[in-house]
Amino acid sequence: MTKTVQLTTLHWDAALTVARAALVKAQELGIRVAVAVMDRGGNLLAFARDPNAPFHSSTIAQDKATTSAGFGLPTKQWWPVLEGMNSPGLLAGIAAVPRMVVFGGGVPVYVNGECVAGVGVSGGSEEEDEICARAGLAAAGLVAEPGKS
Amino acid sequence: MTKTVQLTTLHWDAALTVARAALVKAQELGIRVAVAVMDRGGNLLAFARDPNAPFHSSTIAQDKATTSAGFGLPTKQWWPVLEGMNSPGLLAGIAAVPRMVVFGGGVPVYVNGECVAGVGVSGGSEEEDEICARAGLAAAGLVAEPGKS
Amino acid sequence: MTKTVQLTTLHWDAALTVARAALVKAQELGIRVAVAVMDRGGNLLAFARDPNAPFHSSTIAQDKATTSAGFGLPTKQWWPVLEGMNSPGLLAGIAAVPRMVVFGGGVPVYVNGECVAGVGVSGGSEEEDEICARAGLAAAGLVAEPGKS
Amino acid sequence: MTKTVQLTTLHWDAALTVARAALVKAQELGIRVAVAVMDRGGNLLAFARDPNAPFHSSTIAQDKATTSAGFGLPTKQWWPVLEGMNSPGLLAGIAAVPRMVVFGGGVPVYVNGECVAGVGVSGGSEEEDEICARAGLAAAGLVAEPGKS
DSSP, rough: OOOOOOOOOHHHHHHHHHHHHHHHHHHHHOOOOOEEOOOSSSOOEEEEEOOTTTTTTHHHHHHHHHHHHHSSSSSHHHHHHHTTTHHHHHHHHTTSTOOOOOOOSEEEEEETTTEEEEEEEEESSSHHHHHHHHHHHHTOOOOSSTOOO | OOEEEEEEEEEEHHHHHHHHHHHHHHHHHHHHEEEEEEEESEEEEEEEETTSSSSHHHHHHHHHHHHHHHHOEEEGGGHHHHTTTTTTTHHHHHHTTTTTOOOOEEEEEEEEEEEEEEEEEESOOOHHHHHHHHHHHHHHHHHHSSSGG | OOOOOOOOOOOOOHHHHHHHHOOOOOOOOHHEEEEEEEEETOOOOEEEOOTTTTTTHHHHHHHHHHHHHTTTTTTGGGGHHHHHHOOOHHHHHHHSTOOOOOOSSSEEEEETEEEEEEEEEEEOOOOHHHHHHHHHHHTTBSSSSTTOO | OOOOOEEEEEEEHHHHHHHHHHHHHHHTTTTOOOOEEEEETTTTTEEEEESSOOOTTHHHHHHHHHHHHHHHOOOOGGGHHHHTTHHHHHHHHHSSSSSOOOOSSSSEEETTTTTEEEEEEEESOOHHHHHHHHHHHHHHOBBBTTOOO
């Protein structure tokens, strides 16, 4: 009987590097954001927030990161898929799942083809938030797709 | 390294003046409401509730105030913007964010062009709620737009 | 069969008067507090907070008010009673009941011998907090004991 | 009527420097911890966690930081003060306040004599946790007492 399962998660120093680089990028873009790095168990690994970021951005950043870490996908991929189903009920139902985000700004973190964490940014537009999240990954030598590292 | 950031918040006496004037206006309109004044960190500054206001109005008033304080916008502006994006997924997703309200009745508080707090009223129609919130601001010599004070 | 029960609660304008007068007294004493007026159902009637009050004072003020409204007693009366029982287990158990406070700073509100609400103040010493709560009551012509109005 | 109040909070880059240095110190001590930097409104500014830290350390670190930021005191000062009062009721009551911690590991952050935030560490002994928190402050040129900067 196989007794154990190996999981891979992100080191705290890499997570902090992601958080800091995302906020540096936000500063360049002139936006005020929160950034969260979450593990696949929905627990926070690293976080940083501009004191002038909108209040809700802290929660949204954590939920984007959790959604990306959990499904191994950028959060922006959810809503076209759901809309394509042409089912407003399903759409609203999925959107209302606690800690689930179906719009852009969260990306997964892959190492050796394995999803090990997620990064979420909130406070700018969806596109700006994702730019910050990806800048965070790049600074730590991480990627958001399974085939690239 | 820059160590600190200066923030401006609302004095308790101004917040209480807002709360009282909003309830006086509600009485004139014949509606039963709760009114909340929240700071930009999502913490309550002042609150008042008609004992006959609907139970949920306390929470909704606080969430409207938090949403307005956080984004510096009246809550009623969210729904048309989101509908204009023609994206039911984004609409449902934003509407499901904890402590976020995407319908009318909350307005931000600006002093010298800076958003320092938010006011939320719940218990009447969206239009009535916003009338009460703005009556509260007027009584304290406050405004809901950045360019007016 | 008796079908209904009459309850008496506090008017919002009286509750706001209590809140404001408590904060004025706190300012005289040089302390930074939060004050809450709660009904007997554990729902907020009025609230005000000095932005420099300790973070926890908002919750403690509400819980003191709820405890006083629920039992019709000043919160400071709880702990000598519990200590007199010489039962550390009971003491810790009661102290851990959610939204229950066993130290001073909350007083009930009586009208015509009936407990109609509670007032809680937090941010100063227990004695200072109770002084503020009672100053709030006095300003609204209310009393904290059944036999006095 | 005074309309506004000025508050000072901590810059995100200083907060991240605190978090990283606290984890570096924990690594030197051979302990696995979480570290949180919270503002005075109970909102997270920065966070980092060793993936092998005990599960509860994330919450405890945030609550220690909130308690220190709110009262402007190291969390370890609460327990002897409460014990000195010789009142088990008060002790149990204070210990049960939500998001309040009455044991060591949290320290306030002072800048120019003003409390602007709090740092909390959890995962080691109380002494070890406080050593990590203070190492975090030192790395960012911050102090834990009002008279030192």
